[in-house]
Amino acid sequence: MKLNSTAVDNQAMSNIYTLEQALNLNRQEVKEAHKKYVNSSLAKLMSLLNFDLQYVKASGVSVWDSEGREYLDFLGGYGSLNLGHNHPRVIQALEKVQNMPNILQASLGTLAGALAANLAHITPGKLQRCFFGNSGAEAVEGALKLARAATGRDKIIYCRGSFHGKTFGALSVTGREKYQRAFQPLLPGTVPVPFGDLDALSKLLKNNDTAAFIVEPIQGEGGINLPPAGYLAQAKELCSRHGALFIADEIQTGMGRTGSMFACEQEGVVPDILCLAKSLGGGIMPIGAYITTDEIWQRAYGSVENATLHTSTFGGNTWAAAAALATIETIYRQDLITQAREKGSYFLRKLKKLKEKYPLLADVRGRGLLIGIEFAKPKGFAYKATMGVINRLSEEYMGSLVAGQLLNKYGIITAYTLNNPNVIRLEPPLVVEYRQLDRVVEALDEILSTHRGFFSMAASGAKTMLKTFTFKD
Template sequence: MSHHHCSGGCTTQISLEEALTMGRDKVKELHTHYLNASLVTLLSLINFDTPFVSAQGVSVFDEQGREYLDFLGAYGALNLGHNHPEILAALQQVQTRPNLLQSSISAVSAALAHNLSHLAPGSLQRSFFCNSGAEAVEGALKLARIATGRTKFIYCHNSFHGKSFGALSVTGREKYQIPFRPLLSPAEGVPFGDLEALQAKLKQEDVAAFIVEPIQGEGGIIEPPKGYLASAKKLCSRYGSLFIADEVQTGIGRTGTFFACTAEDVEPDILCLAKSLGGGVMPMGAYLTTDKIWRQAYGTMEKALLHTSTFGGNTVACAAALKTIELILNQNLCQETKEKGSYLISQLNNLKKKYPLLKDVRGRGLMVGLEFQQPEKNAGKFSLKFTMNVVNKLAQEYMGSLVAGELFNKHRIITAYTLNNPNVIRIEPPLVVTYEQLDRLLAALESVLANHTGFLSMVGSGTKSIISRMSKIK
């Protein structure tokens, strides 16, 4: 370690080179001391604290060189997989360009905005670039207020739009909201898929925007009824409210079309993007809107700087995004995703017929949710094993995490449960996943389902302590 004297006296700094060769225990110790200690505990309970040392495509490797398959895909941020060589090469191509230079206009962001506009549904024309999905949502909410002159937002129950104040205010899960109230108001929730409830709110004509995910991600991979999104958009137009489509997780090919909206023939007024827009390498977000809304909001020189971002639209992030879009289109990954998705979903439905523990299979393209039965339903089999109420409650609530733990520890497959519904595991592999890799997932899942009494009996013994510790962390 090198010692540097600075104003704060002597500090001990760890160099990048030292960090890259650090052992597992040291990594864990530093995380526990300087980062999120409870998260470290939570991850180590299900052995999710393995440090991985390299990654390529769908594969990640631990220190022993063992391969794990990433079916979590960073919640939809790895549509092109880990460390895509052409994305890394794109970063090299711009490495001598100015990266952060606000007093100029960049060719790379210009090209990206042009390309997004030509891909996007309807008359979405103008882009604003930022660094994350939550920031894209914040920008969209502010745009809706200034463009309409109204203040109220409508969102859906069980939705997820981010954890910054504005995005959290329109996220339909109390668990994330309660500790931070009062939030941005007025903001009101309606049931996802319920047009009457939406119309009742909109017809007061005080709503700036309705924000909605085309498929709810954290809600447990929930698709709305057919025609819901298009009808919701018509209602918004009728009552002078803007329709914001949050495609942060569904965008960039994830559901089998470049945007999920296009499958439903929906033309949003504002569309939010992030996650895979950065090619799995850079933090990158954007919202798109129409020329008309943009002009209403920021169309004069005095209003041009009302919403800006220091890092938004930087050269490196835009280069990654430009190359990402090119690869998705050139490799026909939307169509491939549609085909792989229908293969995966039909195979999963076969497993569902064989194993009652698998309660439901949902999704579109490679955005798939598996919902598990709560073990209580089969009380006869397991009642002896679930003696403690707390164990029972948590096994119900965390069935998804128990299955995810089995997939990880026994089969080296990375998945995770959805934030708003811990009984649902999400399957969101990179779109470049092979059929052979999909078959490895299916075989692993079948093995877990076939032997589920085995891992549920763990709940009776060793997992008691784990689960009671989990209840304290919650």
Template sequence: MTEDATSLAKGFDLATLLAERGGERYELHAQYLNHQLPRMLHTIGFDKVYERAEGAYFWDAEGNDYLDMLAGFGVMGIGRHHPVVRKALHDVLDASLADLTRFDCQPLPGLLAEKLLQHSPHLDRVFFGNSGTEAVETALKFARYATGKKRILYCTHAFHGLTTGSLSVNGEAGFRDGFAPLLPDTAIEMGDLAALERELKRGDVAGFVVEPIQGKGVHETPPGFLRAAQELLHKHKALLIADEVQTGLGRTGDFYAYQHEEGVEPDLVCVAKALSGGYVPVGATLGKDWIFKKVYSSMDRVLVHSASFGSNAQAMAAGLAVLSVMEDEEVVANARATGEQLKTRLAELIPRYELLHDVRGRGLMIGIEFGRPSSLKLRSRWTMLQAARKGLFAQMVVVPLLQKHRILTQVSGDHLEVIKLIPPLTIGEKEVDRFVEAFTAVMEDAHGGGGLMWDFGKTLVKQAVANR
């Protein structure tokens, strides 16, 4: 370290800063960031203080472990603080590379692109950005430029990001309200080929962006839909865009979720989240050669689409390390086998609990749906919750899973009675046992009229009514 660097380091000590002020985390957030987040966490009892994390677990100051079935919304695909990724980041920092000069070609982006494309041999090139929403933005821009058309189709209830372009193909009105005007767009019901063809016949559609499994509610595209949609799109000279930001990199038991359907070869594929290793944000848009060559058609257009931090050395090193771990530890196969085990065991509970209606998904992307019970006693309580706000029962399940059983999960979307499980892809039988046992206990409590659970439901009802 140079003398200047040593001098600067004396003025900042991260460990000391965290030791002195880490206890202020919720107050700092309330004052300087999104003030509604700590309020919401306090209301539902999620205002925990986690001290450290590794793999599929967190630990609090008392040393209690918490099972992570959320994986940072899917970011922690190979778990938290994987030693291979940590070492790669230490190595790339120690290498002091001449990174982001902008007027050279570093090796790491090319090596990561080469590695990614091996899993989609029908695709040829990659653009690296910094997030999933950027990957979608890139795909939308490339589709519009390559086809010369402006309109984008998407599915109702879709989620593709929250920047203006990706928001234009977001199927939830709550995210879109107040941010118009957006891009010209049209939503269709997932699986509705007639609606797709009707829109394509208008002649102005650049592409159709779709999640092979929707994150909101965990709904798969119907069998054969992607292949048929691809044929219709190409017939009308439009592009199929697969949003694999959450479903990609092994999440569903195949490297990409679209690969579960034979013959599907999207023109553009968006990935992010798990590619980061949970450390450095990274997004990637994979595409066909002719699309990239159309966008970057001359030297004058070399920077027509770029990102200041795209392809940075830390992100590329993390991505390469993640792909290496996935191969060495057979992560995709584990997601497929463990996911099937978890889904099967949860599905076996459906006949036992009338509030439990469905268990669906692929690999380690599983949705648990609740619905109206048949018995009069439970039906009256269910009706009370639904009158206040749909989705409150699912929240009632998520809370005791954390409070009583130290398992972190999420409700799968606003106004949905669905819990989504997207744990690290490295979990095994021990974690499956722990989750199923805890979930069974919560279901027993709910169906047995457990006072604490339904009392908490009343609290949520009051909160929902107050927010109207």
């Protein structure tokens, strides 16, 4: 016998969570939901070092778990939280537009137009025309398409060690084979070069068949890698000489993170296309964008016939644009660019003093409040029973082991960079206080001060990793 529609509706309602019920889920229930309905392997990975804590409150640099413990967020949403968690100015902006239509395609969005004008004013050079999407990967996708449409060429050059996203086009220019291998063949015509190698770039550009060179001013997921001095400016000049467009991926480095509004400005570089996302939405609304010159835009989409070749349903929606407008205003009102520059300089000095004390710190590098600390591969312990597997895991994932120690013992949230697991990123909100920076330095000092205790921690963490990788759920 078939159920009538009311019975079906009642049955469905009995099986789904209301918002109120979802908010009351405990940590174990959340973990089980992810294991069963989301990504079980990722849930397992997050559980390795207690990264499956349930956070229930956030403000500024601080977050609190379901047991009331406070943590400092020095991961910062991979650069999405330049303003910190739940900045009141962004919240207030959303409250002001709550009665406006959020998505109405048969119109020209009021706030999207204002946001595009603001971006044209704060970006370098003659960058003028914006496209709005929902993420960094979408911004990159749009930039790649724009470059091909505007130049009539198909070759895209990117850097090894780069990270531009995991959608198909963005993944095709992301410089790590681990993420590419399962999805090959990827976008044709994409060619890697070593980051910072002008000779290699010049050789690929000399045939005058390249649509664009895409580069991060500082490689984030590559391990917070800074380019050689003058590299960006010379790469831009090479691109201009050979008719290729220069795409600056400022998704992580932009919006004040490195001590200037955009990192490329520190070399006086004006890109042909600039990609934005992450902190553009104030850490609350997802929004991505690219901005380019009028000339390039006209070559690709300047006719009525081509006006709809690349669009986005949610791109430039009212709530996202409102958040972005409030974010830009807040960065300037609170002088967060100067704060990032000064606090970053202070933090780097303190961390470099640790490097002088501890050989296990191979390098400390960064700019502004985008900082990486790289750990040397520890030697001196191995376990015959596991045929050296624990030793290898500890060598390859030292960054994650230190991150686990920082989280569980000191209440400091960090993570390793995706393309270099031995580098921990320190990327706090730009509103971070000096005492909070000191707390991280002190925690690292304690962790590193006793090599024997640190190796014991590393071995213990590696054993947990081995057990997790060996046995199924």
